[in-house]
Amino acid sequence: MIVMLNPKHNQQLLAQSLAELGVTAYPAGANRVMIAGNDADLANRLAQLPEVLEVVPVARPYPLASREFQQEDTVIQVRDVLIGGSKPVVMAGPCSVESVENIVDIAKAVKRLGGHVLRGGAFKPRSSPYSFQGHGEEGLKMMAMAREITGLAIVSEVMEPDKVALVAEYVDILQIGARNMQNYPLLREAGKSMKPVLLKRGLSGTIEEWLMAAEYILAQGNPNVILCERGIRTFETATRNTLDLNAVPVVKSLTHLPVIVDPSHGVGKRAFVRPMARAGVAAGADGVIVEIHPTPDQAMSDAAQTIDYQEFGLMVEEIHRISDVLHGTREKTVVGV
Amino acid sequence: MIVMLNPKHNQQLLAQSLAELGVTAYPAGANRVMIAGNDADLANRLAQLPEVLEVVPVARPYPLASREFQQEDTVIQVRDVLIGGSKPVVMAGPCSVESVENIVDIAKAVKRLGGHVLRGGAFKPRSSPYSFQGHGEEGLKMMAMAREITGLAIVSEVMEPDKVALVAEYVDILQIGARNMQNYPLLREAGKSMKPVLLKRGLSGTIEEWLMAAEYILAQGNPNVILCERGIRTFETATRNTLDLNAVPVVKSLTHLPVIVDPSHGVGKRAFVRPMARAGVAAGADGVIVEIHPTPDQAMSDAAQTIDYQEFGLMVEEIHRISDVLHGTREKTVVGV
Amino acid sequence: MIVMLNPKHNQQLLAQSLAELGVTAYPAGANRVMIAGNDADLANRLAQLPEVLEVVPVARPYPLASREFQQEDTVIQVRDVLIGGSKPVVMAGPCSVESVENIVDIAKAVKRLGGHVLRGGAFKPRSSPYSFQGHGEEGLKMMAMAREITGLAIVSEVMEPDKVALVAEYVDILQIGARNMQNYPLLREAGKSMKPVLLKRGLSGTIEEWLMAAEYILAQGNPNVILCERGIRTFETATRNTLDLNAVPVVKSLTHLPVIVDPSHGVGKRAFVRPMARAGVAAGADGVIVEIHPTPDQAMSDAAQTIDYQEFGLMVEEIHRISDVLHGTREKTVVGV
Amino acid sequence: MIVMLNPKHNQQLLAQSLAELGVTAYPAGANRVMIAGNDADLANRLAQLPEVLEVVPVARPYPLASREFQQEDTVIQVRDVLIGGSKPVVMAGPCSVESVENIVDIAKAVKRLGGHVLRGGAFKPRSSPYSFQGHGEEGLKMMAMAREITGLAIVSEVMEPDKVALVAEYVDILQIGARNMQNYPLLREAGKSMKPVLLKRGLSGTIEEWLMAAEYILAQGNPNVILCERGIRTFETATRNTLDLNAVPVVKSLTHLPVIVDPSHGVGKRAFVRPMARAGVAAGADGVIVEIHPTPDQAMSDAAQTIDYQEFGLMVEEIHRISDVLHGTREKTVVGV
Known part of the structure; x- marks a missing residue:
């Protein structure tokens, strides 16, 4: 259960009361603690403490992320963009930041x-120690220049707890990559930064584990988590990964957090990015993130899955029209799992 | 390579010529044989035989199913419905046929x-020998009555080679289920029947294996194969299976055969059927097949994934509007894998 | 629950009694029926019927296969070989029967x-309709000749219900392949044949589904089922499949049926067959089945995973010595899941 | 290719020579650099540089880890234990360090x-932010005391680059957990520490990715990497994970590094730990790591997969006897993939 505290509560008295009740309370953001289980009797006694405003019972193992705790959708504002609102958000850019001009x-x-939103890799997680590892801070500076010129928000990946502060100085959204979905020290630092966090699903991350990873960020008091489905690992080799669009409606039913899809990594082949972007929005995603390049075949990394400007333009047009279709029928929607 | 024969060729002379060239020819439908490999020299010599009209080189291991062999989409007419044409086809019905009234x-x-198209199970493949195995031929008779009254085409599953003739007597489309995707004797019989065949992808069937299964049917001279994606088996347990929508654009690029999606089995939960049907069409599918029931909770099987009439109506409306979106941008489409 | 009937029971009276109790009874072999659920009250009333000898409650969805129903190991005698006894059984032979000499x-x-036991493929399930499909009945005749000469039992695959009688005429053990694990009409025919059946696990078959497939055979009154683990489909591509040795002790704990492993198909590369055969026996398997050939590189199929005689000899020696290790500590064994 | 340098080479001259040849050299440990590709002409020219001792062509994407680079097995000494030698190493201990007494x-x-070797978790990666996260440094101190008393080496997990120095102060072997297999900053720090590193395979890590993760450590000049197979994620739910024993002989053929198996996490159920430990050694593993506890049901974490002392004793006995079987036939071994 989530225990909402009076902002003016006395820490010491609270600790004493909890100790008397024999419970362990975990921090869960400002003026909130999490207590395992949903014992009604205990909830009752907690609710009577003067330090406590309200007790919210939550059965899911990711209480703050769950719809039980917050029914209405979380909408995150990043500069002048709303993520999780009524329009699909579009994030795009190169796999790696290559040069200022580029x-x-x-x-x-x-x-x-x-x-x-402009995406671009500066610190790159590469399978081989002998591959280009990104331009690092220089890359972030180049992205900041592009933001200055265009007004676009920017998102880039951070790979280690120690670098969160540095990356957060430059970007509007911190990205946590698929390989780091369960890098808990990193999640905690990203939580502390209070920056919006784009949390990618791991290649073998179950939906439950993914939401529990989001909980690590939320438990630091940072409510700005954007989930990103980017493909899971299956036996199929015709595609790089298997973009799991089932996850979109499932996750939307379990959590109030916005969810976007990354068809570039999800399917891994240029010709299939636009159809899967469309399908993602049709499934209910709040937006997409894709890799684009003026001359995809010359991109420094991920060339095979990078689309060009023309294809990108068609994609943007289509996903907006599909989003309109969903809004058209939304009021008639029947609910229930 | 596919060797197209003169319809009036002399079988014996052809066999003799092929023997002289030292090649093995496999039957591949009326007036067609398949010869392994694409050796240009051999193709040349074959093309000069009087029995041969044309030699079509095909690199894929499913030559007849491949776009190399046939570029334009196959459109299959079933009664007055076109499958693979410009409008999405909608197949729906109960998991099991329960009664005439129902x-x-x-x-x-x-x-x-x-x-x-009306779907309904008469011969049911059940994991347990102690579960209801369907009404068999009685169920098919009930479906035929429903066809008489409504004019809908009907589709139902056949599970063994021996029953193909019986089931084909009743249905407009033979369904081959996921468990039987690689049941080769069954595929061959379905091919010989010349009836349209709805071929579901196996739970662990790769896209290549699925197309090779279709090839078994095509090689009997039956061109009417409809592919159906219905979910693969992955580690994720939040959904019954993982509907692999990536397969839709991938398969459409590899084959000329129509592809539909089955979100009911793919995701396995009622609330997610409509979003995934939308996503399937947005990804480029030629239609959907779903389980519906007047009172889903009372369905004899698959209750959890069966939607009611109202939800079905909304779904039909949405997929048509999404199909329109795709047609709107189709002429501007850029191609290339 | 399993209801054991008096062999001299009156069918009509029994049917009447069951109808009065309002239960559906499924056939489960001679003088046995299966009734869903384990309601104690119902069991009691059933036990009092004159036709009933005993009622055995079983919670698993594969009652006849479960250890709840039969605690002691099933040992199957095939000619003079015991499968499931104290010595590991070794089955070996070519992927396809090639010629009598071979x-x-x-x-x-x-x-x-x-x-x-000598294995060999006569009816071969091949992914492509254009591949060699085996010598069919001729192949079985060649195997029978090899049996005559050596005295070895023989095992070969059957792919369709219609061919069960034919194949059963020649072989000592019917093999049902991985692709057909859920081919229920085939399982039923194999059950009726009363021949020992080697039932391979499907590529995406869960352990529970595999045991329920065995139940189809057992429910026909045929107690002679040998389970065979031969690899499941995972994301790993370094091996052809992933031989799931975890399944060995798990299955041995759930069922009384013997379990053998097929490292040839499981791992798919020659160099790894012997280590995985050893590992299978160390995990508790009752034997192994492997592909061997005098000159593996010239085998007509599965060359990459076929071992030669020398390697086979070393394998046999090692698995017997490993089996001895297990017997050495068996008496000290502590039990419990 | 790996370029072995003269220990007394002049850095500046080398850099100049490489620049003239137009190649990028990546550090690969003391007096070694890695250059992408294996161009024979370039290798020749490099070999003639005065700074270069030798050029070793390696095709694998993990050159230092590959058998191409080093044929003989790496044997790692930790205190008086040899890992990768002729005897299987046994690591055991509780999931979490609970108390000094324990x-x-x-x-x-x-x-x-x-x-x-004594294992024990001090810094614990937990799926939920609200679970016990381990005793941290206190836990390491308790382990160090246990080492003092018993003389056993100790191994414990490190989860973030910043903590490598701290953990390395206490332990003999740094463990990198499955969730962090591709945490590259952590791998690099572990490499710099020069401590032996136990590198667990990720739940969805391919064998190639796993070896490339090892390469990150080796490229820092730290040759002491022990690989640990601990189960991959598949569709099967009867076991917690699927311990992939195929990986053992595959990895042994690709790399000279020692490989051990973790049946506790791999299979996740107490009753199956001993059989899978046996199977791991039979497959060729250099040892095992298991979770043990005096009263497993009272263990603070992973109770279901923890074995007691008696079972552990039987396991040790059995794996030694199985190791002897392998040594008995090793001299007769035939090789070849």
Whole structure:
């Protein structure tokens, strides 16, 4: 259960009361603690403590992330973009930031063609120690310049707890990659930063584990988590990964957090990015993140799954029209699992 | 390579010529044989035989199913419905045929709400020998009555080679279920029947294996194969299976055969059927097949994934509008894998 | 629950009594019926019927296969070999039967090097309709000749219900392949044949589904089922499949049926067959089945995973010594899940 | 290719020479650099540089880890234990370090029953932020006390780059857990520490990715990497994970590094730990790591998969006897993939 505390509560008295009740309370953000289980009798006694405003019973193992705790959708504002609102958000950019010219050119295209957020890798997690590992802080500076010119928000990955502060200085949204979905020290630091966090699902992360990873961030008092489905690992080898669009409606039913999809990594082949972006929005996603490049075949990394500007423009157009279809029928919607 | 033969060729002379060339020819439908490999020199020599009209080189291990062999989409007519044409086809009905009243009631709803084909299980593959195994031929008779009343085409599963002739007497489309995707004797019989065949992807069937299964049917000279994605088996347990929508654009790029999706089995929970049907069409599917029932909770099987008439009506409306979105941008489409 | 009937019971009276109790009874072999659930009150009333000898409550969805129903191990005698007894059984032979000379040569080697059963494919399930599909009945005749010469029992695959009688005429053990694990009409026919059946686990078959497939055979009154683990489909591509040795002790704890492993298909590479055969026996398997050939690189199929005679000889030696290790500590064994 | 440098080489001259050849050299440990590709002409020219001792062509994407680079097995000495030598190493201990009394009691049992290394969790990666996260440094101190008393080496997990130095102060072997297999900053720090590193395979890590993760450590000049297979994620739910023993002989053929198996996490149920430990050694593993506790049901975490002392003793006995079987036939071994 989540225990909502009086903002003016006396820490010491609270600790004493909890000790008398024999319970362990875990921090769960400002003026909130989490207590395991949902014992009605205990909830009652807690509710009577002067330090306690309210006790919210939650059965899911990710209480703050669950719809039980918060029914209405979380909408996250990043500069002038709303993520999780009524319009699908579009994030796009190169796999790796390559040069100032390149990132500015791409940023302008993203802006012109209807995108909202510029993505770009500066610190790159690479399977081989002998691959290009990204331009690091220099890359972030290049992205910041592109933001200055276009007004787009920017998102980039952070790979270690120690670098959260540095990356957060530059970006509007911190990205936590699939390989780090269960890197708990990193999740905690990202939580403390209070920056919006784009949390990718791990290649073998169950939906429950993914939401529990989000809980690590929320438990630090940072409510701004954007979930991102980017493909799971299955036996199928025709695609790089298997973009699991089932996860979209499932996750939307379990959590109030916004969910976007990454068809570039999910399917791994250029020709299938646009159809899967469409399908993601049709499944109910709050937006997409894709890899684009003026000349995809010359991209420094992920060339096979990167689309060009023309394809990107068509994609943006289509997902908006599909989003309109969903809004058209939303009022008639029947609910129930 | 596929060797197209003169319809009036002399069988004996052909066999002799092929023997002289030292090649093994496999039957691949009327006036067609398949020869392994694509050796240009051999193709040349074959093309000069008087019995040969044309030699079509195909690299894929499913030559007849491949786009290399046939570029334009296969459109299959079943009664007055076109499958693989410009409009999404809608197949719906109960998991199991329960009674005449029940199937007729459902058929009328399917018809009224815009569906084209009535599905229903008569011979049911059940994991346990102690579960209800379907009404068998009686069930098929009930479906035929529902067809008579509504004019809908009907589709039902056949599970063994021996029963193909019997089931084909009743249905418009033979269904081969996921468990039987690699039941080769069954595929061969279905091929010989010349009836349209709905071929479901196996739970662990790769896309390549699925197309090779279709090839078994095509190689009998039956061109009417409809592919159906219905979920693969992965580690995720939040959904019954993982509906693999990536397969839709991938398969559409590899084969000319129509592809539909089955979100009922794919995701296994009622609330997620409609979003996944939408996503399937947005990904490029030629239609959907879903389980519906007037009172889903009382369905004899698959209750958890069966939707009611109201939800079905909304689904039909949405997928048509999404199909329109795709047609709107189709002419601007850029191609390339 | 399993209801054991008096062998002299009156069918009509029994049917009447069951109807009065309002229960559905499924056939479960001679003088046995299965009734869903384990209601104690119902069990009591059933036990009082004159036709009923005993009522055995079983919670598992595969009652006849479960250890609840039969605690002691099933030992199956095939000619002079015991499968499921104290010594590991060794089955070996070529993927496909190629010629009389070839199969006799291999049979002699199997015999000489300590094998018990000769395997060989006559009816071959092939992914492509254009691949060699086996010598069919001719292949079975060749195997029978090899049996005559060596005295080895023989096992070969049957792929369709209609062919069960034919194949059963030749072989000592009917094999049901991985692709057909849930081919229920085939399982039923194999059950009716009363021949020992080697039931391979499907590529995406859960352990529970596998045991329920065995139940189809057992429910026909055929107690002679040998389970065979041969690899499941996972994301790993370094091996052809993932031989799931965890399944061995798990299955041994759930069922009384013997379990053997097939490292040839499980791992798919020659160099790893012997280590995985050892590991299978160390995990508790009752034996192994492997593909061998005098000159593996020239085998007609599965060359990559076929071992030669020398490697086979070493394997047989090792698995017997490992089996001895297990017997050495068996008496000290502590039990409990 | 790996370029072995003269220990006395002049850095500046080398850099200049490489620049002239137009190649990028990545550090790969003391007096070694890695250059992508294996161009024979380039290798030749590199070999003629005065700074270069030798050029070793390696095709695998994990050159230092590959058998191409080093044929003979790496044997790692930790205190008086040899890992990767002729005897299987046994690591055992509780999931979490609970108290001094508890860890000392367990350590004594490990020692008495033939174990070599004491495992125990101090910094615990937990799926929920509200679960016990381990005693941290206090836990390490308790382990160090147990080492003092028993002489056993100790191994414990480190979860973030920043804590490597701290954990390395206490332990003999740093453990990197499955969730962190691709936490590259952590791998790099572990590499710099020069401590032996136990690198667990990730739940969805391919064998190639796992070896590339090891390469991150090796490339820092730390040759002491012990690989640990601990189960992958598959569709099967009867076991917690699927211990992939196929990986053992595959990895042994690809790399010279020692490989051990963790049946406790791999299978997740107490009754199956001993059989799978046996199977791991039979497959060729260099040892095992298991969770033990005097009263498993009262263990603070992982109770279901923890074995007691008696079962542990039987396991140690059995794996030694199985190891002897392998040594008995090793000299007769035939090789080849």
